[in-house]
Amino acid sequence: MFKKINYLLISFLAPLIGLISCAPKNEPVLKVAVATNFLTTADTLAEVFERSTGIEVLLISGSSGQLATQVINGAPYDIFLSADHVNPFKLSSLGFADAQTQLTYALGQLVLFGAGDVEQNLKSGNFLKLALANPKVAPYGLAADHVINDLNIRSNVEGKIVFGQNVGQAYGFVKTGNADLAFVALSQVQGTKKSYWRIPQSFYTPIMQDAILLRPGLTNKVAHDFLSFLSSDEARKIIIKSGYEVPQND
Amino acid sequence: MIEFGPLILTLKLSLVVTVLLLFIGTPLAWWLSCTRSKLKPFIEALTALPLVLPPTVLGFYLLILFNPTSPIGSFWINFTGESLSFSFFGIVLASVIYSLPFMVQPLQSAFENVGFEIREAAASLRASPLDVFIKIVAPLSKRGFLTASILTFAHTLGEFGIILMVGGNIPGRTKVMSIAIYEHVETLDYTQAHILSGILLVFSFCVLFLIYTFNRRHPLNVG
Numbered sequence: 227m228f229k230k231i232n233y234l235l236i237s238f239l240a241p242l243i244g245l246i247s248c249a250p251k252n253e254p255v256l257k258v259a260v261a262t263n264f265l266t267t268a269d270t271l272a273e274v275f276e277r278s279t280g281i282e283v284l285l286i287s288g289s290s291g292q293l294a295t296q297v298i299n300g301a302p303y304d305i306f307l308s309a310d311h312v313n314p315f316k317l318s319s320l321g322f323a324d325a326q327t328q329l330t331y332a333l334g335q336l337v338l339f340g341a342g343d344v345e346q347n348l349k350s351g352n353f354l355k356l357a358l359a360n361p362k363v364a365p366y367g368l369a370a371d372h373v374i375n376d377l378n379i380r381s382n383v384e385g386k387i388v389f390g391q392n393v394g395q396a397y398g399f400v401k402t403g404n405a406d407l408a409f410v411a412l413s414q415v416q417g418t419k420k421s422y423w424r425i426p427q428s429f430y431t432p433i434m435q436d437a438i439l440l441r442p443g444l445t446n447k448v449a450h451d452f453l454s455f456l457s458s459d460e461a462r463k464i465i466i467k468s469g470y471e472v473p474q475n476d
Numbered sequence: 477m478i479e480f481g482p483l484i485l486t487l488k489l490s491l492v493v494t495v496l497l498l499f500i501g502t503p504l505a506w507w508l509s510c511t512r513s514k515l516k517p518f519i520e521a522l523t524a525l526p527l528v529l530p531p532t533v534l535g536f537y538l539l540i541l542f543n544p545t546s547p548i549g550s551f552w553i554n555f556t557g558e559s560l561s562f563s564f565f566g567i568v569l570a571s572v573i574y575s576l577p578f579m580v581q582p583l584q585s586a587f588e589n590v591g592f593e594i595r596e597a598a599a600s601l602r603a604s605p606l607d608v609f610i611k612i613v614a615p616l617s618k619r620g621f622l623t624a625s626i627l628t629f630a631h632t633l634g635e636f637g638i639i640l641m642v643g644g645n646i647p648g649r650t651k652v653m654s655i656a657i658y659e660h661v662e663t664l665d666y667t668q669a670h671i672l673s674g675i676l677l678v679f680s681f682c683v684l685f686l687i688y689t690f691n692r693r694h695p696l697n698v699g
Binding site: 404 | 539540542543544545546549559561562640641642644645646658659661662663664
């Protein structure tokens with residue numbers, strides 16, 4: 227009986243020990259914390275960077291607020307690609323990042339997403355629920371809030387707004403049919419079958435997505451390289467193709 | 477300084493869910509404690525599912541079930557004129573599913589503890605099954621009812637993931653304490669996060685402390 231149990235135990239444990247010992251041996255050289263809305267684009271960028279430099283890039287995704295909290299609590303990231311410009315600023319003012327290195331790598335483009343003539347539906351109040359990312363935590367949500375003010379449709383949307391934690395969740399609310407309209411990022415709706423209205427830039431303050439070098443990255447030459455790669459023509463092309471604008475080169 | 481909105485909403489949600497689950501969980505637990513049906517393990521497994529499934533799985537399915545074009549969602553919108561997702565009733569329904577095992581399991585074991593012999597004896601004296609339950613089993617299971625209710629209440633108090641997914645963070649309707657805390661942490665507003673978290677921590681401890689104190693004073697003495 228005991229023997230049987232022993233064999234059973236071993237047959238369970240052996241593969242487990244194997245799994246643990248097979249954990250990756252090479253620590254990635256560069257750890258980049260990236261806001262979830264930029265993750266797929268960052269993936270492409272990291273691939274190109276890896277191909278040309280041979281340096282492995284590890285992407286850690288989360289909301290800008292979450293990532294900033296992780297950094298404050300000691301997460302060992304080299305670079306932070308935020309979805310806004312406030313969080314990088316907060317980090318540098320707290321001494322966790324180098325203010326000199328903050329740069330805008332992309333300008334987020336806001337769209338209204340849904341079925342039919344979304345612009346008309348929004349303006350005439352012809353919808354049940356309008357989803358936005360929470361303006362308190364998500365820059366796209368804040369921009370959407372400004373658009374609602376500028377279009378003077380606050381009374382149309384009163385009681386119909388629902389909040390996602392980020393544009394991804396707002397998008398999902400429409401995708402699953404729980405909301406009719408959602409303010410999301412252009413990068414999310416490319417290639418979608420549903421219609422969308424690209425909000426004119428004059429209706430909202432530009433959504434500056436900023437990158438900054440974090441304290442562990444200061445002494446890492448590769449981190450500096452990755453930052454300058456972000457403003458290279460090659461990287462800018464990829465960023466524009468993914469549905470963002472880039473700031474004019476000065 | 478303290479935001480009372482999320483606090484009151486959370487207490488309201490927990491209370492409504494506990495009362496609803498008392499009505500749903502009691503007959504279910506009673507049936508489970510008596511039945512010899514082959515369905516029993518199936519139902520038991522189904523009841524225990526919310527214990528092991530991540531809230532994301534439940535949240536994802538509920539999001540799909542609640543949408544106004546689905547059968548349940550469209551029935552609800554025709555019935556009340558309001559969509560089920562992003563409504564208070566929506567998160568009540570989600571919490572009822574999520575907290576179901578916390579009501580059913582303690583009740584079931586309490587009912588089973590009463591003992592088969594007592595029930596048989598009562599039945600042989602021509603007590604109807606309902607009589608057996610109301611006059612004998614329920615009074616002897618007082619502790620089970622209390623434990624189940626408090627656990628359900630406390631568990632709903634701490635619910636987060638599902639509500640985050642189907643609630644839509646609407647103040648006064650779906651923005652419960654855990655969501656408000658999450659938002660404060662996200663915006664690095666640690667003062668408010670500390671206040672709300674502190675309240676939740678102290679309150680939850682007190683609730684559990686009360687259960688254990690009560691359990692010590694009223695040990696199980698049936699059988």
